[in-house]
Amino acid sequence: MDYLRVSTEDQAKGYGITCAGKKTGRYIGVKGWEHVGTFTDVGVSGALESHERPDLRRLMEEARKVPRSFDIVVVNEGRVIGRTGRAFWRWVWELQEIGIFVAVVKRDYDNSTPEGESKMRKDADYAEDERNSIRERTQGGIQEKAEEGGYVGGKVPFGYRVVGRGRTGKSRLVLDECCGGGDCEAKHEACALRRGRSLFVALQHWGRAAATLNAEGYARRDGRPWCGQSLRQQVLSPIVMEARQVFRGSRGVKRDRDGRPLNGDPVVIPLPAVFAPAEAEELLRTVGRRPDRTVLTGHVYSLSGRIVSPCGRRYVGGGRIRRGRAVYRCQGRGEPYAGVPACSCPCLAAEPIEQQTWRRLTTFLSDADRLRHVTGDRTTVWGSGQVDFEGRRADLDRKIGIQTQALAVALGVAAKQVVARGLCLAEAEKAVERLIAPVQDELDVLLEAKEALTALEAESAAVQGRAALLVEVAAMAQRTLGHLPLEGQKEFMAAIDAKVTLVEPPQRGRSGQPCAMAAWFSERRLGVPLLTDEGWAKVEPMITHRPRGVCPRLVMTGILYKLRTGVPWSSLPALFGRPATLQTYAVRWRASGFWKNAMRVLATAESTPLPAAFEPATRIECSIVPEDLLATQQNTSPRKPALAGYGTGEAFKFRMGSDTGLA
Known part of the structure; x- marks a missing residue:
């Protein structure tokens, strides 16, 4: 079996994936092995683990079957295995435990021998060092471009366009407006923002301003007409109002433990202003004069904004209607843009869908066996003792001891050789370092492998701890969830980020009311x-x-x-x-x-008897962090797990199909 991987689509379109496949195929033929299949991950990063790479996940599923159809996996280069220690070793060790080895074409070795394992450790270190070097160069270049006020990539803000694209050090964001003389018939984005601002100031209504803007021939970037919400979002955008863009200032930036961005400090990139200062102030005053919406109170809509309608929009709590019944209304029932009919999604009676969703959630979360089953992909290997950590540690300790003794012997031999040559002290030290460097490098590789093993063992223990936390979640669900009022249910839905998707269009009735x-x-x-x-x-x-x-x-x-x-x-x-x-x-x-x-x-x-009350077919998705969920129900701050490491505080994502089973 061979496994091929390239990290970008461009490499896949070129010779990369094809060339690698030819090399692994020739290698298998030279070795006299039978080629039973190929698994290929295209455009997949080597920093991802086996369960996050689609074809590698299928390869691992095939490997776990009994009887097995293959006993060795061939890759072209060591970096195909993984770009980080965790991504590299986890699936290699699991295969090794069940009797399947990995062979590397480039240096002609496999991990069935001590020599092959030594070469694989060096390849793992090289792959991670190379990845770090590439990332530092790339991020450093982007940081420098941002500090110079250049265009750093990503989505271009509405109202602007890029000039000098593809020219080193020349790309910039400028206003998308007419820059030539004479009459310009094109509808530029900056002109649309200015016209939208003036219309809103005059009409004091975003919907009517959008309708006028559409009538004048202005459109959004994707060609669709404006609606009040989209016009408001673009005109009041912080980038447009403040005429600046903050690079690495968003919440999604990777940060260290102290909260600082990993790849560089935030940079404020000044941009040309769409509005004059007086125009911006006038707009803000007009927005401030508009009265706030009145919100209907009474029923607590625990699923407001969490139900996805057939048209793709969200259902929100819609107040009360005839006979005092609470309903959810689809947001698409408002005009998608000025002059166009709204969607026809019917209203949903609030109580039936709230009761159905809460019943299915509590039933699911109260079943500890089911929770463990659906998280099996993440906990099976590292939480069930399939990897012999003790045996691997003992083997590494033995090799480290032998290598330490070899280093001492090499140091003594090198010292005698240097003394015999009569070198000065500085030259003697350099000569000794050169002579013992190969032995020292091998010892360093063994020590790094032991550190990686220790980290993965800690992770395994953390996974077992999280499995125990899932049992606690089930006990908590049995104990408390059945008695939560709607206010508590709403808070719980927010804590697990629940989403309810209507699989089939709901039955139509009079404003969502039951018969x-x-x-x-x-x-x-x-x-x-x-x-x-x-x-x-x-x-x-x-x-x-x-x-x-x-x-x-x-x-x-x-x-x-x-x-x-x-x-x-x-x-x-x-x-x-x-x-x-x-x-x-x-x-x-x-x-x-x-x-x-x-x-x-x-x-x-x-x-x-009357037929059972109609329940819409739904799919429920949620994301659970056991530590935070338990702390929330106990009204305490999120606990600090006893075992730190990968997986600690990680969210488990669940999906329940319309038959209350897992999809």
Whole structure:
């Protein structure tokens, strides 16, 4: 089996991946091995671990099968294995434990012998050193460009464009405006921002300003028309308002333990101003004069902003509607941009979807075995003792002891040779260092390998500790989650960053309300009677109003059919007549008392239970950090784990399908 990897798509398009495949294929043929398959990761960084590289993950799954289809993995170079110690050794050691070795074409070795392991340790050190060197050069160049006020890459802010792109030291951000004389017919971005600002100041309404901007032919960068929200976002952007861009000042920048950016300090890059100072002040005053929105209170919407609608937007709590029922409304029901119809996503009754989501979450989190099962990809190897850390440490200690003795012998021999040559003290020291350098280098490699082993053993212990924390999470869920009020549920949803996606379009009803007739039966705990000839003979004399063109028995049969099946009014079979007619009679009969009397007469008739309440098909996703979650429920600060290392405080991501199973 051979494994090929390149870190960029450009290398894959060139000769890199093809050339590597030819080399590994020839190597397998020369060795007389049987080539059973190839796994290839294209555009995948060597700093990623095995479970984060798609094809390497499949290779490891194949290796764990019994019986195994291969006993050696061939790579072209050592850096293909990994660019960091963790990414390099974890999957190599796991394969070695189950009897599969790794061969490297470039230096013609494999790790089935001590000599091969020594060469592999040197390749691991070289791959990591090379990665660090490349990163330092790249980040240093970007930092220098930022300090000079140049364009450092990434998304170009709206209102600006890049000049001098591709020319070393010449690329800059300038205003995207007409720079030539005469009449310019193009609609430039900076001009759109200025016009949008003046329209908002005049109209004091972002939606009307966007509609006017669209009518004048201005569009967003992707060609779509403006809406009020997008216009507000671009005009009030900090980059536009402050005429500056902060490089390495965002939250996503990698930082050290003291909070300082790893690859350089933040740099403020001044930009040409879109608005004059007086125009910016006028805009801010106008924004400040607008009244705040009034927010409806009453129901606590625990899933507001967490339900993804079929149109791709989010459902938010929409206040209360008729009969005092709380609902969620899709944000897409507002105009996507001026003059265009809104989406048709129906409202969702709040209580059913909140209860369904909370029930599925608490059931899932209360099952410790299930939690351990779904995190198995991250904890199986390092939390179950598959790697013999004690044996590997003893082997390394033995090799370090032998190498230390060899270094002492080499030092004595080198000292005698230097003394015999009669060199001065400075020259003698340099000569001794040169003579013992190969032995010292091998000892350094062994010591680094031991440090890496110690770190991975600590990580294994941390993983076992986190597995125990998952058991604590399950116990906490059993103990407390079933009794949380909506306010507590809302805080919990935020803590686990829950997202609920509607897999199928929800049933359409009147503003998300459940069927009033079904609610009437449910409140009285009645079944839906079958309307037989005998039953109709009892009910018919009670009907006082008989309009022409309407068959009362057919209307009642249609209403009972709707209750028995749970289908919407609009989906009733045509034989029952117009759905609006059936709805009208259902309301009229219920209000007049006829329905109550008719059901009392039919109480002894054969009946069927109401169908289960409709629950929309949903997929739930969440991200759980056990330490923080337990601390939140105990009203304490997040605990500091006893074992530091990789994985500590890491989030476990879960996805529950619509059948409450894991997707």
